[in-house]
Amino acid sequence: MSEYRLEMRGVVKQFPGVKALDHAQLKLRPGTVHALMGENGAGKSTLMKCMFGIYKMDEGEIYYEGKKVNITDPLQALDMGIAMVHQELQPVPERSVAENIYIGRYPMKKLLGFIPVVDHQKMYDNTAALLKKVRMNFDPKQRLGDLSVSQMQSVEIAKAVSADCKVLILDEPTSSLTANEVEALFRIIEDLKAEGVAIVYISHKMDEILRISDEVTIMRDGKYIGTWESKGLTTDKIITQMVGRELTNLFPKRNNVPGEVVFEVNDFTSISPRSFRNCTFNVRKGEILGVAGLVGAQRTELMEGLFGIRLHSKGTIKYKGKELKITRPRDAIKQGIALLTEDRRATGIMGVLSVADNISIASLDQYLDMGIVINNKKIEQLVQDNVKKMSIKCPSSKTQIQSLSGGNMQKVLIGRWLANNPDVLILDEPTRGIDVGAKYEIYCIIEELARAGKSIIMISSEMAEIIGMSDRVMVMCDGRITGFIDGKDANQENIMHLATQFETAPSAAV
Amino acid sequence: MGKKLNAKAVTKWLSDNAIIVMIVLAAIFTSTQNKNFYSINNIRNLLSNTAVRFIIACGVSGCLITKGTDLSAGRAVGLAACLSGILMQKASYGDKFYPNLPELPMILVLLFVMALCGLLGAVNGSVISVLKVPPFIATLGMQQLIYGACLVYTGAIPIGGLRNDYTGLATGYVGTRMLSNLTVIAIVIGLFMWFLYNKTRYGKYMYAIGGNENAAEVAGINVTRSKILIYMLAGLAYGLTGFLVCAKSGGCSVNTGMGWELEAIAGCTIGGVSVNGGVGKITGILIGVLVFEVLKIVLQFLGVESSYTYIAQGLVIIIAVALDLRKYLAKK
Numbered sequence: 001m002s003e004y005r006l007e008m009r010g011v012v013k014q015f016p017g018v019k020a021l022d023h024a025q026l027k028l029r030p031g032t033v034h035a036l037m038g039e040n041g042a043g044k045s046t047l048m049k050c051m052f053g054i055y056k057m058d059e060g061e062i063y064y065e066g067k068k069v070n071i072t073d074p075l076q077a078l079d080m081g082i083a084m085v086h087q088e089l090q091p092v093p094e095r096s097v098a099e100n101i102y103i104g105r106y107p108m109k110k111l112l113g114f115i116p117v118v119d120h121q122k123m124y125d126n127t128a129a130l131l132k133k134v135r136m137n138f139d140p141k142q143r144l145g146d147l148s149v150s151q152m153q154s155v156e157i158a159k160a161v162s163a164d165c166k167v168l169i170l171d172e173p174t175s176s177l178t179a180n181e182v183e184a185l186f187r188i189i190e191d192l193k194a195e196g197v198a199i200v201y202i203s204h205k206m207d208e209i210l211r212i213s214d215e216v217t218i219m220r221d222g223k224y225i226g227t228w229e230s231k232g233l234t235t236d237k238i239i240t241q242m243v244g245r246e247l248t249n250l251f252p253k254r255n256n257v258p259g260e261v262v263f264e265v266n267d268f269t270s271i272s273p274r275s276f277r278n279c280t281f282n283v284r285k286g287e288i289l290g291v292a293g294l295v296g297a298q299r300t301e302l303m304e305g306l307f308g309i310r311l312h313s314k315g316t317i318k319y320k321g322k323e324l325k326i327t328r329p330r331d332a333i334k335q336g337i338a339l340l341t342e343d344r345r346a347t348g349i350m351g352v353l354s355v356a357d358n359i360s361i362a363s364l365d366q367y368l369d370m371g372i373v374i375n376n377k378k379i380e381q382l383v384q385d386n387v388k389k390m391s392i393k394c395p396s397s398k399t400q401i402q403s404l405s406g407g408n409m410q411k412v413l414i415g416r417w418l419a420n421n422p423d424v425l426i427l428d429e430p431t432r433g434i435d436v437g438a439k440y441e442i443y444c445i446i447e448e449l450a451r452a453g454k455s456i457i458m459i460s461s462e463m464a465e466i467i468g469m470s471d472r473v474m475v476m477c478d479g480r481i482t483g484f485i486d487g488k489d490a491n492q493e494n495i496m497h498l499a500t501q502f503e504t505a506p507s508a509a510v
Numbered sequence: 511m512g513k514k515l516n517a518k519a520v521t522k523w524l525s526d527n528a529i530i531v532m533i534v535l536a537a538i539f540t541s542t543q544n545k546n547f548y549s550i551n552n553i554r555n556l557l558s559n560t561a562v563r564f565i566i567a568c569g570v571s572g573c574l575i576t577k578g579t580d581l582s583a584g585r586a587v588g589l590a591a592c593l594s595g596i597l598m599q600k601a602s603y604g605d606k607f608y609p610n611l612p613e614l615p616m617i618l619v620l621l622f623v624m625a626l627c628g629l630l631g632a633v634n635g636s637v638i639s640v641l642k643v644p645p646f647i648a649t650l651g652m653q654q655l656i657y658g659a660c661l662v663y664t665g666a667i668p669i670g671g672l673r674n675d676y677t678g679l680a681t682g683y684v685g686t687r688m689l690s691n692l693t694v695i696a697i698v699i700g701l702f703m704w705f706l707y708n709k710t711r712y713g714k715y716m717y718a719i720g721g722n723e724n725a726a727e728v729a730g731i732n733v734t735r736s737k738i739l740i741y742m743l744a745g746l747a748y749g750l751t752g753f754l755v756c757a758k759s760g761g762c763s764v765n766t767g768m769g770w771e772l773e774a775i776a777g778c779t780i781g782g783v784s785v786n787g788g789v790g791k792i793t794g795i796l797i798g799v800l801v802f803e804v805l806k807i808v809l810q811f812l813g814v815e816s817s818y819t820y821i822a823q824g825l826v827i828i829i830a831v832a833l834d835l836r837k838y839l840a841k842k
Contacts (some may be wrong), residue, residue, distance in 0.1 A: 307728075329730050333730040352721050364714055374714065416729065
């Protein structure tokens, strides 16, 4: 019998253009909490999805209680006793708590001896017992949508427990919880631990990790870095291991000169209490302001708020001292702001339309003859100019944009915004999912724009990119701006320190 | 470059255009069975029928391209037909709806029915884009609403005794008898729609919204206004269709244009308007509608009982959409 409940060895997972996991490993002992840590994109979630059978490993082995197993889908994982509470909960809010727990595997009984029907009584009784186990005492018949986020999470955990799990994966379980709710969750974890469940705990919150976990495994760039006992660890040690990566010369030399402050945001606050709040910052002419933070820091939400995609309850935006009124994206565009969104496919490209249509859609007013007729020659000129300037690889301007590579799509979208000649460019993860060569080209474009006097705000979850490209770094954590670091002084440690300054952190973490 | 003509390319082309190919083959077969298939009267009939249905299909196409639909199209045509008929009755006609109505200028009546249908379309567009009611439901409601209003207004009596200048609009022709006024009007509308779809911001925004509504909003497009305009333009097309259909049939009732919205949607789909949005050409819509009309005539010539034609049409619609989706799925 192995001393480990579950072992993953030499796991390799290749996605188009990226090696997401490069010989990663994980060893879980029964009755312990094992923290899995790493920067955004280090491969934590990917590794868990391999364990849970959502992704198929390219290489590697999984041993469950000493026996080699092959997990091909989540149902099989559940059968074996592996349960996962996802980062994004996927409940059915219109149905009852009990139905959410037993969805897809309702207890059945035979009516009149042969008609199979759902045994509601049994379902409700079982649910009540489960809820008691996770220290919750609400009615199993209650509509799930009426519960708070933390209660829903407890239901998810109850669901995992109901599957009689031996391994429980918690992916960022506290990202939307208040301090009290976190305490409640920890009590449940302690209970499960006492029952011998092996728990994988993924989180960015250092103080939580140090408090709840027994062991810590750190990953970086898809690789396994090491496993330590939590007792001897400190926040500093963890951060050093998480970010200890060499910065190679992946970035162009920057010759842009930041000038006077032109873009000012003051006390900008979302209508949602869990989102961005009291954000005050400014950007200079010709400056690249890097925006760093962990997943859930609300960086994208803040930028979408500035651009009028999300609503804000208070705060002002000024350009060159003049206040801007922005309630919709087109207000922002008219006033010289551009936003390259984070998710190219969801909010960027119009997949079935041509490159020409995609690049010209935000600036059609410029290509009109007699104020009505679109001059296709001018649009063709725009396409050719951009193709040349940014070396976009596309067979023709009539090519459907969805057939281009990520890097070329991104260049087309940058071209779309530049056609409007904006003063402030907000770039949200401009190089996500783009291969290394195209990344460098996009960095060059960004540098050139800053040199031309544009104010650039660049969100990035890649530390190297933030450090390599920013004149100044703004760090956010949990909806607030937690500090600014001059580009020259920025390093992974000081950024990570600001990025983990949670407001609700217990006082122990000083 | 030059496209290689190999077996694979031919197979792909055939499966992409399967419905059209099948119906063209059926037409060729029918013409060998019956010489009258190529008669001037038959062609003229085919073109006129295609003409009115093409105009309503042009209207619906904008809704489809933006991933919407318009189920109120047929009823709007019915309403427009009834109103046109009522306002264009002969002074001498015994059963005149408004006995004391003076002879109105034809163009005024046309503009009136178009404006009314355009207004109803704008209401559709507003309900869909402002209140966010799914297009299927919003326009289904409008369909019932218009039908009911039309029943109440006309009392369900058939409308006849139309003025000669009005019916002459449909019987008249330009140059050759084959080219009826209706056909000419449809060609003008087709050219106008082609211009609108390909050469104006209206068209570009429409395709962009269909391609990715969220991205369109982020790119600064006024999606709400665009949608209202699209449904309003559709309404204007229905108004024109109703006006022409009444003249063509020499009379009408509340049931005029019954089910035409479905034929129009079918025609668009056969012609390559994608139900996934963002794709569709006016030339394709013309071919789609034409093919659908050819199908009807073929069945008629082959002596298929009219009840059966519905079955054939239903099959064609499902197959056309299935083939369209297959094209889309293949890309994933």
